[in-house]
Amino acid sequence: MIKKRVFSGSRPTGCLHLGNYLGGVKGYLALQDREDLDCIYSIVDLHGITTPYEPKKMQSKIREVVLDYLGCGLDPKKCHLMTQSQVPEHIELAYLLGTIYPVSRMEQLPTYKQKKIENPHYINVGLFYYPILMAADILVYKAELVPVGKDQLPHIEVAREIARKFNSMFSHVFPEPKAFETQGTYIPSLLGFGKMSKSIKGSFILLTDDLKTIEERLAKMPTDSGKGEILPKEGGAANLLVLVELFMGKKEREDNEKKYLGEGIRYGELKEKLAQAIYEELKPIQEKRKYFENNPELVSKILEEGRLYCSKIAKQTLMEVKKAMGLV
Ligand code: AMP
Ligand code: TRP
Numbered sequence: 001m002i003k004k005r006v007f008s009g010s011r012p013t014g015c016l017h018l019g020n021y022l023g024g025v026k027g028y029l030a031l032q033d034r035e036d037l038d039c040i041y042s043i044v045d046l047h048g049i050t051t052p053y054e055p056k057k058m059q060s061k062i063r064e065v066v067l068d069y070l071g072c073g074l075d076p077k078k079c080h081l082m083t084q085s086q087v088p089e090h091i092e093l094a095y096l097l098g099t100i101y102p103v104s105r106m107e108q109l110p111t112y113k114q115k116k117i118e119n120p121h122y123i124n125v126g127l128f129y130y131p132i133l134m135a136a137d138i139l140v141y142k143a144e145l146v147p148v149g150k151d152q153l154p155h156i157e158v159a160r161e162i163a164r165k166f167n168s169m170f171s172h173v174f175p176e177p178k179a180f181e182t183q184g185t186y187i188p189s190l191l192g193f194g195k196m197s198k199s200i201k202g203s204f205i206l207l208t209d210d211l212k213t214i215e216e217r218l219a220k221m222p223t224d225s226g227k228g229e230i231l232p233k234e235g236g237a238a239n240l241l242v243l244v245e246l247f248m249g250k251k252e253r254e255d256n257e258k259k260y261l262g263e264g265i266r267y268g269e270l271k272e273k274l275a276q277a278i279y280e281e282l283k284p285i286q287e288k289r290k291y292f293e294n295n296p297e298l299v300s301k302i303l304e305e306g307r308l309y310c311s312k313i314a315k316q317t318l319m320e321v322k323k324a325m326g327l328v
Pocket of ligand 1: 009024188196197
């Protein structure tokens with residue numbers, strides 16, 4: 001059976017948070033279980049260096065993400081795990097694809113504009129090239145499905161456009177990749193506005209948090225009086241209900257919505273129950289993660305196997321691309 005390929009990745013900016021888990025990794029997990037798919041999941045360190053970082057901590061941050069992946073249940077028997085910079089063909093393909101993509105399109109991307117605002121003193125060419133490198137990550141494996149959160153959809157669109165343009169300018173080499181979204185495709189921030197993000201303090205719950213830390217983080221979430229004539233559409237209270245639905249179920253959310261419109265919600269109680277529910281889901285992940293943390297050689301072996309597998313495919317694609325472009 002010819003299997004369709006899946007590719008996705010997370011930046012090594014530290015331990016993963018609930019947004020990464022629900023929007024990204026849950027999709028990776030669902031797809032690794034399908035017999036008809038061949039999944040590659042990456043730690044995209046080359047994307048990680050486009051925003052401020054500490055070189056001395058880079059290797060340990062890469063490890064954190066691999067451990068989170070393995071703790072969540074990514075299984076080297078069902079998928080391949082790799083570090084992006086270990087397969088340099090990603091970069092080579094990115095350069096080649098960059099030559100067919102207009103600068104004007106790149107400047108309009110919302111993620112580029114956002115990063116410029118977040119790090120006004122760190123607007124580098126790598127940041128500008130970010131979506132092209134991401135397209136190369138996907139296309140170097142001819143991946144057709146890409147599990148990502150909603151924030152990445154504009155980048156998937158770039159990869160699709162590049163695939164189409166390359167195929168029409170040279171010859172048909174690439175499939176058009178599609179995003180695969182989970183139920184938790186957009187996890188809002190604990191602060192009550194924007195998305196949960198590692199770069200925004202107070203916005204996240206980490207997969208490695210213990211019960212007390214989760215309780216403390218939720219306790220700080222801004223809420224309202226707990227009562228009103230219409231349900232809140234945005235802000236802390238609305239975001240809390242999103243998390244209630246994802247971790248306690250739709251019925252629990254509906255019951256709380258009824259309370260909001262009736263006798264009122266007691267947020268203190270609800271937050272405690274929610275913290276417990278989140279921790280119940282994270283506990284087995286943390287235990288599995290510990291196992292791999294205590295077996296560093298096993299983790300290195302998993303990554304090395306991933307590198308070897310991915311290198312072979314990437315080299316083949318590069319050869320096809322260079323032939324199509326008249327470079328060999
Ligand atoms: P990053 O850590 O930014 O590299 O993201 C890794 C994965 O997590 C990507 O698939 C993102 O789309 C996803 N992700 C990050 N933040 C969120 C969020 N707040 N809600 C849903 N998915 C997210
Ligand atoms: N840009 C993605 C993010 O910030 C990470 C990423 C890099 C990625 N290359 C990718 C995701 C290829 C999917 C496929 O989350």
